[in-house]
Amino acid sequence: MHSLILRDARLVPVDSPTPTEPMDVLVEDGRVVEVGPTLHRPEGVEEVRADGRWLIPGLWDQHVHLAQWTLTSGRLDLAGARSPEDALHEVRVRVAEYPDLPVIGWGHRSAGWEREVTVSELDAVSGETPVVLISGDGHHAWLNTVALLHLAMPVRDSVVREAEWFAAYSRLSSLVGNDGTSSEAYRRTLDHAASMGVVGLVDFEFSGGVPEWQEKWAEGCDLLRVRMATYAEGLDDVLSRGLRSGDPIIPGDDRLVMGPLKIISDGSLNTRTAWCCEPYGDAYKLEYPSGQPNLSGAELRELLRIAHTSGLEVATHAIGDAAVAEALASYADTGARGSIEHAQMVNRGDVKEMARLGIRASVQPAHLLDDRDLTERIWGERSARCFAFRWMLDDGVDLVLGSDAPVSPLDPWLAMAAAVHRSGDEREAWHGEHALTPLEVLRASVDGAGSVRVGSLGDLALLDHDPLQAADSPADAAAHLRQVEVAGTWVAGRPVHSAL
Known part of the structure; x- marks a missing residue:
């Protein structure tokens, strides 16, 4: 454990009043042990001068796909593609420039395009170069025939969706290698998160589970606190190790712990597979007019029952209102x-x-910036029930924020600003x-x-600006949040970022 004393820090009143004048904060063995003016510095304790900056508890991102976010920097950015033709043009250019390298694209939003895409048209611009274009919500991918064959999937002329794509994603390294998710690459991602005041995250990656995280931890990725989730495919391994949510994955180190069982109970807005109580606005084009669940009610309850009796929390992906209702009924029935x-x-x-059930709402406010227009078009007046954060707080729900990176950037200040202003333009x-x-x-x-x-906890972030500074409007408050700069970040008293 590390120790330090912060001199002259202004304590931000997160849940209770704090002194108006700057205070010294002493951290020993990973916890704050004293707060007051002009504290004595014990021998051997590092001294950091805050010089009147603002001190908050460190930030968390409660929903990250860490490997996918780490890989994103090396992918073909298709977020700006407004049509299949735009995406095909970008692929054609990339293949011409690097014909021997697979093309992995990320970020297109095909729900806003006027037609469905085909594998054959992607084949026509890519030839023998494998191409995998992952949608911005992560729930489907547009592959060419070479990539389909390489990833051992049946050849077809349509995109790969939902469960079939999630299973194939874990095989993507066989096509592109592991350079993008090496321990060095992970460390760069974690360094960047720390620079934004992040001290912890919940990792929902389709990963190699406990052994993979143990290896990365030993290779320099022991920077932030991490809760590692598992999916049903890795549940037997977790149970065989006797791990419960909150248990250390590295004995004696409480920074890397077992997280929840993750269940993807329905699809997404972009693919029209989120399970809704009423049909989509363009239901005439859909095989399932209201979307559909990925598991039956019995299957969902059995997974929750196993997790609950084994000491695991459950994180249930539910986007549509029908999926939310079924998930809550399953929690009620199983006690999970x-x-x-x-x-x-x-x-x-x-x-x-x-x-009533004490179930958290883990939400990603930056999604409302991307989904606003599509939601209005295909859910219509139901948009009044979307990203309903005020209802949640007013009704006593425990609300926590995340990014779902790479669907949105791993940026807690963007998430906070989106929830405050609810507009990105x-x-x-x-x-x-x-x-x-x-x-x-x-x-x-x-x-x-x-x-x-x-x-x-000595998990702290020192800010150059007061995050609660008075503003004339929500838009001004959001703009201020996006401009907050982080001077220092500590995890258990250990420095993980410094711009001092």
């Missing part, structure tokens, strides 16, 4: 504990049920009745920690 991940469209009664707030205050989004970003006080 954990979260609804995304909860993108909800009914008010289900929000109240979430609060010059337009008015989208359903501003669900907007939150800067204090509310900060509370939802610190993993339940309150104002820095004696007994707090």
Whole structure:
């Protein structure tokens, strides 16, 4: 454990009043042991001068796909593609430039395109170069025939969706190698997260599980706190190791711990596979007019039952309102504990049920910036029930924020700003009745920690600006949050970032 003393830091009042004048903060053995003016510095304790900067508990990203986010920097960026032709042009250019390298694209939003795509048209611009274009929501991929064969999938003329794609993703390294997810690459990603004040994250990657994280930890990825989730495919391994949520994966190190069982119970908005109570606005084009669940009710309850009796929390992906309702019914029936991940469209009664059951809402506010226009088009007036953060807080739901990186950037300040303003451009707030205050989004970003006080973990972020600075409007408050700069970050008192 590390020790330090921070001189003259202004304590941000996260959950209780704090002194108005700067304080010294002493951290020993990973915890805050004293707060006050002009504290004595014990021998051998590092001294850091905060010079009146603002001190908060360190930030958490509660939903990250760490390997995919790490890989994104080396992928073909298709976020700007407005049509299949735009994407095909970018692929043609990349193949011409690097004909011997596979093309891995990321970020296109085909739900906004006017037609479906085909494998044959991708074959026509790529030849023998494998091409995998992953949608911006991560729920489907457009592959050419060479890539389909390489990843041992049946040849077809359409995209690969949902469960079939999730299973294939784990084989992608056989096509592109592991350079993008090496320990060195992971460390760069973690360094960048620390520079934004992040001290911990929940990793929902389709990974190699416990052995892979143990290896990366030993190779320099022991920077932040990590909760490692497992999927059903890795559940037997986790259970055979006797791991329960919160148990250290490295004995004696409480920074890398077992997280929840992750279940993907429905699809996504972009693919029209999120399971809804009513049909989509363009249901006439869909095989399943209201989307569909990925598991039957019995299958979902059995997974929750196994996890609960084995001491694991459950993180259930549920985007459509029908999926949210079924997930909550499954929690109620089994007694399982954990979260609804995304909860993108909800009914008010289900929000109240979430609060009654003590199930967290793990949400990603930056998604509303990307999904605003599509939601209005295909869910219509139901958009009033989307990203319903105000309902959640008012009804007593434990709300936590994340990014779902790489679907949105691993950037807690972007997430907070999106929840405060609910607009990413010059337009008015989208359903501003669900907007939150800067204090509310900060509370939802610190993993339940309150104002820095004696007994707090030494997981701290020192800011150049007051995140709760008074603003004339939500738009101004959001702009201020996006401009906050982090001077230093500590995990258990250990420095993980410094711009001092």
